[in-house]
Amino acid sequence: DVQLVESGGGLVQPGGSLRLSCAASGFIFSDYWMSWVRQAPGKGLEWVANIKRGGGDKFYVDSVRGRFTISRDSAKNSLYLQMNNLRVEDTALYYCAREDDSVDYWGQGTLVTVSS
Amino acid sequence: QPVVTQSSSASASLGSSVKLTCTLSSAHSHYIIAWHQQQPGKAPRYLMKVEGSGRFNKGSGIPDRFSGSSSGADRYLSISNLQSEDEAQYYCETWDITTHVFGGGTKLTVL
Numbered sequence: 001d002v003q004l005v006e007s008g009g010g011l012v013q014p015g016g017s018l019r020l021s022c023a024a025s026g027f028i029f030s031d032y033w034m035s036w037v038r039q040a041p042g043k044g045l046e047w048v049a050n051i052k053r054g055g056g057d058k059f060y061v062d063s064v065r066g067r068f069t070i071s072r073d074s075a076k077n078s079l080y081l082q083m084n085n086l087r088v089e090d091t092a093l094y095y096c097a098r099e100d101d102s103v104d105y106w107g108q109g110t111l112v113t114v115s116s
Numbered sequence: 117q118p119v120v121t122q123s124s125s126a127s128a129s130l131g132s133s134v135k136l137t138c139t140l141s142s143a144h145s146h147y148i149i150a151w152h153q154q155q156p157g158k159a160p161r162y163l164m165k166v167e168g169s170g171r172f173n174k175g176s177g178i179p180d181r182f183s184g185s186s187s188g189a190d191r192y193l194s195i196s197n198l199q200s201e202d203e204a205q206y207y208c209e210t211w212d213i214t215t216h217v218f219g220g221g222t223k224l225t226v227l
């Protein structure tokens with residue numbers, strides 16, 4: 001079975017940094033694009049970033065470009081999101097997601113709270 | 117970039133049927149969309165992709181009660197024989213080479 005398990009969330013002050021991780025299993029990780037999708041409290045889903053199979057191409061939503069960096073390690077079957085210069089509006093549940101054109105599998109999410 | 121629009125809410129009675137709509141922006145009316153279900157307090161779950169032709173392709177384990185269809189820029193999710201566990205938020209998603217876009221979601225209430 002496909003499993004995506006996120007970790008690394010927590011409470012951070014505005015301007016701080018955090019690194020999220022996603023451990024993938026149950027499929028050939030290197031065969032798939034991967035995404036991060038977030039959901040602010042009580043709000044809808046917002047796509048954040050994705051990364052190509054080999055890691056060469058990366059794309060971001062405008063609001064995080066230049067502050068967040070997506071990466072992957074196929075040897076560890078892991079996806080990462082380095083988040084710098086965090087803002088209050090980045091507070092959300094962050095989901096790791098597998099893509100097969102659309103998202104087709106979701107993790108359970110890790111909560112990031114940005115507050116002073 | 118593409119835009120998808122959903123009604124904010126819908127309701128239907130237990131055992132009845134409902135059809136939810138996702139509308140693509142006019143320049144992207146031929147795009148494929150995906151439907152996702154999010155039950156209260158849970159992570160989203162992928163339901164299916166729906167093409168402009170009306171063809172749909174469901175995810176693993178999705179009941180036969182769920183189906184998709186299409187008309188012009190509209191993509192539909194139909195649920196028959198509504199169950200209490202179908203009460204959830206339903207999101208549509210579309211994508212191109214550089215982005216993914218989610219609709220605002222439709223909250224389905226089962227009466």
